Amino acid sequence: MSDMNLTLKVWRQKSKDQKGCFETYKTLASEHMSFLEMLDVVNEKLERDGKDPVAFDHDCREGICGACSMVINGSPHGPEKATTTCQLHMRKFKDGDTIVIEPWRAKAFPVLKDLIVDRGAFDRIIQSGGYTSAATGGVPDANSILIPKERADEAMDAAQCIGCGACVAACPNASAMLFVGAKVSHLANLPQGQVEAKTRVQNMVTQMDKEGFGNCTNHGECESSCPKEISIKFISKMNREYLGALSHVQKSAAAE
Amino acid sequence: MNRDCPAQTSIGKKVLMALTGLMLSGFIVGHLLGNLTIFAGREWINSYAYHLEELKPLVWAARITLLGLVTIHILTAICLTIKNRQARPVAYAKKEHQTTSVGARTMALTGTVILAFIIFHLMHFTFRVTHPEISNSLDEHGHRDVFKMVVMSFQRPELAFGYVAALTLLFLHLSHGLWSLFQSIGLLGERTLPVAKKISCAVSFILYLAYISIPLTCYFGLVKV
């Protein structure tokens, strides 16, 4: 096992309202470690020294929960394609490397502490319409709705989004259109999602704008940083759905 | 949920950018076709200019439309850019780019310079205020001698290469803008996306070559008065 000496420059920020700055740490790492395990080692040392460990979001550590969120050397989730931070392994780095670690940077994702940001904006976007309104029970047999395999596959391609926010972090404009596009497309691709498709896209776009995300200018950075490699074709699909819904006027729910 | 006016939403603005961009691109093609008559000789381009003058009301209608399009394109761009800048109040200390192109990253910059260029271009050739000494001669039919004006202008290195430089920026702007506009109005999909990017580059490069052929041929004396 080859050990490597690393220099880490880590963003430290006590809380939402305080100013942050970079701090430098030296550490040893094995090539078999995951990136987060490397940080665990740094943190345990900090704790033993009576210092505050680096706070970062993480949970499943197998690339699916979407909690981990760091910009590593300028790339969200680090240099390896289609990989979340928790699945990034240290064999991608070499002895003597300096690694800069920053939180997601976006107005809509305020830093809570160190590398932890608040991604509640994503939840609020889903709240505004990212669902089908199927009440529990009283639904037809699963096989009564036939869905061509290609459509189901495309819906799945979009539905894979883990909501990590790397798309926003990567976008030069901090736009959330890949996230929103993926959910709009997932549901718009399926017959079950058709009924509410028009109000869904309108409401989700409105909420997205309200949260203070930037606008897509088609850089494609989101797609290449997405750990699930979700295609920007879904942004195009969202735009199409949105334009298709222009003539649709929503009736107030209060009129029921 | 209350719906915003479509033109005020992010997608609405992108669509505005796309549609005005599309129409302006159409003008760029038309304008080029007119300009290329220079290679057919003095007669052709001067009579093209003369006939254009005769259609004055139409020309003015076109000019006002273009002015409108440019205004919408620019104002929307300003709105979008301000919002985009606000969306990331703290910049990254280190940021790597993966796929984005020079064209994409410099849209605001190229756009601004192109605007300045357009103003100069109008002053230069349309309103003829920058170089009156070469812009106001007439040909043997008593028509404005556009041919002479163009050729003599581009014999000056600062004008020839200034135009080439501005057109390079226009090329960059179009290389990203052309496919982007189809993406923004939702026409692209899995198969068409990569194709659109290539076509966009190719078309804007062809336009670029065609446009710069005029100052370059004049400067190097391939087209002479």
Next chain:
Amino acid sequence: MASSPKLNSNIPEGDLKDKWQNRLAEYKLVNPANKRKHKIIIVGTGLAGGAAAATLAELGYNVESFCYQDSPRRAHSIAAQGGINASKNYRGDNDSIYRLFYDTIKGGDFRAREANVYRLAQISGNIIDQCVAQGVPFAREYSGYLANRSFGGAQVSRTFYARGQTGQQLLLGAYQALERQINAKKVTMHERTEMLDLVLVNGQARGIIARNMVTGEITKHVADCVILATGGYGNVFYLSTNAKGCSASAIHRAYKRGALMANPCYTQIHPTCIPVSGDYQSKLTLMSESLRNDGRMWAPKAKGDKRPPNEIPENERDYFLERKYPSYGNLAPRDISSRAAKEACDEGRGVGPNGLGVYLDFADAIKRLGKQTVKERYGNLIDMYNRITGEDPYTQPMRIYPAVHYTMGGLWVDYDLMSNIPGLFVTGEANFSDHGANRLGASALMQGLADGYFISPHSVSNYIASVKPGKVTTDAPEFAAAEKETREKIKRMLSINGKTTVDEFHRRLGKIIWDKCGMARTKEGLEQAIKEIRALRAEFWKDLKVTGGENELNQSLERAGRVADFLEFGEVLCMDALHREESCGGHFRVEYQTEEGEAKRNDEKFTYAAAWEFTGVDSQPILHKEELKFESIHLQTRSYK
């Protein structure tokens, strides 16, 4: 044997087939106009919690939902890969409710409650319908119909799946339903909020004490009843396939408040995980059971064979599952497959740097189906393996080793999923109810959603309608007392200022439990483990080092609270394992095995669920027994040969 009077399983009358319908008919209802006057606390937003929150809110109740993650969408149900079982019989391969019921009871080694399992099999089909209506993109055939795959422990294809991300898609379905209710203001969501205690008023569960993990604020929440859907306790082993934040704290605090902890010794060790690579290892990564549809497990026949796998000829390989269990082969259930892999390693035939691994080989599948098909079926898993190990499973077999994956034990609940504390409901992995001593693959998602969408909403309504919990506020002295205890515990942890980090304690606890209460358990080992855990616990309270303060985002403090609970819970786990002098499912006592090394149950003495009552941190808990009656299936030796 008669059940302890404390444990009324409350199983409905009637034929097994009719029990659930009968119970539904008996349930009292709450008038729609009155529902909005009642509040329900739900802790956990995984499949069981998220689905229940959405459904109860939709019914008209006010719901307060809690999760420790930054969003309900991150609950660990999301990590389930392979699929979800349902007895739809869409393949026409003679599947049925009875067969799913039978397989689950047998898979659980006859240690689950018949009535609950039958209900689970009955509901399984509705779950698929519900999820499809929500837009879950299950895999489809070219005909447009739903696709199925096979899974361990069954001879029919009844598993529905969405690539290797079934849990994710099902969870997102529940999450979206939940978000819809948040938007409708029927659910108040508390993200980054951890439950730290359960509050009982007049013997009924009436609320919780929670900590806002961003500000450190301690808050009190009151409701008509409380649902715990907080998952399993696999992280007591430190290394497991659970998420880092998964803990036993919620169920352990409920246990300390009087809820009974049932069968904690039933822990599932999943056979196919990526082996440990070093001391810094923070978690183990599962490779879906579905890989065993096409992958073949083997170890070299010779001890200490250090040749690379591709140089070991066919006749020197031992395809141990196919050899030992010819009728199920590589699809033998998890407990059995794990033990077989461990056995090979114990014999010195393990592979990899530390000899703790066996091969899972796709060479035959690639030969038979082509690389492309294998890639389509398992591509994302193979890529994940490649990222973690740097090895390519298309050209050399995967190395795998068993790891803690799921815990069948949990808080004791009756047929209505209510614990012995009135008003405390426990659902999903957090309860003990449906999987007996071993869970079959693709059944966790099924149970979580059955509990969340179709069972708890009705039983909770019935509770509110029949018990009519009266008006209580957070001003009740019980809330103040619980809050005070919570604050004191936090202060105590922060004030020790010793030398050892939380993670160090957790690793040491995990090692004790894995070594002595893991895949093979002995009386001596367990007794030793209990002693060691007690000593470690004492050391924890003397030498813990937690930096930072209480009124801030403090991840070390969060972990310390969880590890403190694990240090108590681990002892209960070992006590249960010690008392159960038989081997069954995931609980393997070395003293009780057949000559062939298979688990040997003792039905005469142990056909019961063991439910432990807390009596004090350092004192022996009281054992209560719920007798398990098998009326539809005869107790038999479980065989997959």
